[in-house]
Amino acid sequence: ETGVTQTPRHLVMGMTNKKSLKCEQHLGHNAMYWYKQSAKKPLELMFVYSLEERVENNSVPSRFSPECPNSSHLFLHLHTLQPEDSALYLCASSQSPEREGQGTQYFGPGTRLLVL
């Protein structure tokens, strides 16, 4: 049973639109992650927030903008995306990696994004 929720589950947007993905975790964790999963490719880590501070930006284009207002919520703001950005975007949470070491990450169900 996952304690990580994501909305929306599906999103279709045009290249000029602005949209946001939302992630919420109910597990008391203090680290949150955004991953991108494209067809036939491994999961790619995009951003990591630990104790509400961004600790990792994995060379992600600026058209993706994360926001972590508190330890339970994580957003991914999208603007002027490209068709190749179509993918499954997964959120995960864990105990703060700096404090817990190899903490297990708990994943949300993902948002399937299609950019037209």
Place this chain on the structure above:
Amino acid sequence: KNEVEQSPQNLTAQEGEFITINCSYSVGISALHWLQQHPGGGIVSLFMLSSGKKKHGRLIATINIQEKHSSLHITASHPRDSAVYICAVLPLTSGTYKYIFGTGTRLKVLA
């Protein structure tokens, strides 16, 4: 070439069969995870291993650190086991959260 390779990429089995999925990696690691992803996207962590063997129900995971290899076994497979199984490793040099993921093994168990 990905630093984490899984085999096979696709696997179809009959209900009740014993299934093995393999993961080989090329870097020194501090931990390895096996993840299960069902259709629709949700991912569940099955095991975290740093040595030896773990068992949970019909699932068994083993790791050989010297050979840089891990296996996930499913005994008495069932159609509900149909999913993508993903191996993820935590390299020794990458800090505590930068996992490297395999591309997954797509398993289909037929009734």
